[in-house]
Amino acid sequence: MVRSDAHTEGLCPPGFQTFDLELTDPRWAEFAASRPDALPYHHPSWLRVLREACGYRNATVGCADTAGRLCGILPLVEKNSILTGLRLSSLPHTPAAGPLASDDSSLRALLWAAKERVDAGRARWVELKVSEPGFGPLMDGFSRHDGIPTYVLDLPEKPEDLRFGNSRHHAAIARAVRKAGRLGVTVRPASSLADVRRWYRLYVGTMRAHAIPPRPLQFFERMWDVLAPPGRLRLLLAERQSGGQVQLLAGSLFLMYGQTVIFAFNGRDRSQLQFRPNDAIHWTAIMDASASGFRRYDFGEGTGDNAGLLAFKEKWGTRPVDMYRYHYPQQPRMDRGILASGPLQRTQEYAWRLLPPAMTTRMGRWAYHLL
Numbered sequence: 001m002v003r004s005d006a007h008t009e010g011l012c013p014p015g016f017q018t019f020d021l022e023l024t025d026p027r028w029a030e031f032a033a034s035r036p037d038a039l040p041y042h043h044p045s046w047l048r049v050l051r052e053a054c055g056y057r058n059a060t061v062g063c064a065d066t067a068g069r070l071c072g073i074l075p076l077v078e079k080n081s082i083l084t085g086l087r088l089s090s091l092p093h094t095p096a097a098g099p100l101a102s103d104d105s106s107l108r109a110l111l112w113a114a115k116e117r118v119d120a121g122r123a124r125w126v127e128l129k130v131s132e133p134g135f136g137p138l139m140d141g142f143s144r145h146d147g148i149p150t151y152v153l154d155l156p157e158k159p160e161d162l163r164f165g166n167s168r169h170h171a172a173i174a175r176a177v178r179k180a181g182r183l184g185v186t187v188r189p190a191s192s193l194a195d196v197r198r199w200y201r202l203y204v205g206t207m208r209a210h211a212i213p214p215r216p217l218q219f220f221e222r223m224w225d226v227l228a229p230p231g232r233l234r235l236l237l238a239e240r241q242s243g244g245q246v247q248l249l250a251g252s253l254f255l256m257y258g259q260t261v262i263f264a265f266n267g268r269d270r271s272q273l274q275f276r277p278n279d280a281i282h283w284t285a286i287m288d289a290s291a292s293g294f295r296r297y298d299f300g301e302g303t304g305d306n307a308g309l310l311a312f313k314e315k316w317g318t319r320p321v322d323m324y325r326y327h328y329p330q331q332p333r334m335d336r337g338i339l340a341s342g343p344l345q346r347t348q349e350y351a352w353r354l355l356p357p358a359m360t361t362r363m364g365r366w367a368y369h370l371l
Contacts, residue, residue, distance in 0.1 A: 204357050
């Protein structure tokens, strides 16, 4: 690991001050609300979830002008990993966060403060996850690596103007939603923690099928308690009457803030996909988002390694948005090596799917806490 001394050639830009920003500082939420590029992860309530569910210590940097007006925030937490040691992250369990700033000078002050936190503190490095292709000379001393792109649907001002991809895709989606309705599928928002816990069983099964460690139930319980009351979280459930019982077919959890709705987590019963529950859920979520004034609907990350998932995202008329990771001090690109797609990875995934669900849940809790 090589440190860059480029930042020591200058100080925090004149006219600005940087400081520890507390979750309870009212300026934080007010500033985020004023920024059209703010994501749900930039709101202090998201860091409250990370603190209460995962135990991370808030290390967020604020930037203010000489009058004390907040002009920038860099959400940060301390994360201690058995692999990398103590580091600063913006943010763990989060696809993108990074700095929000009114101008380049404010952004420069935030990045300067992040470097100082590393050079003068216990953290070994800082990681920023952003959707910007770069900040030019402002990122001097940071290394940049490509992340996994996310797929975004731009929403029109009027819901009736919504069109999903080309005419063929739009017609196919509309047919799938009508089919779901004819087969008795209904979509409703979750209304209690009991709904969350019921959905969680589907989520664990879905993660097991993809050979991905599931996040612990406590993470979703804290999300529900903190984010649902102010309307920044929504869990949509697709259900169907079967044999006199209400059967849960699928459920998707969305985060909402500013101009953006993010499709964050999904759980589904793979044996019930012929009822097209996911199409019904996204149709409902997109229509509601557009009618509520949101302008971006983020379907989440996708790569060519999962052609089916990528095709599902693209059929809705999404556009790819490149994601990047910046590190200070500069970090070499991580080589996937034996983890790359191939026979060994397929063997590992097969073995993972043979584990009992309870064991994969325990391993997920360990992995997200310590790695």
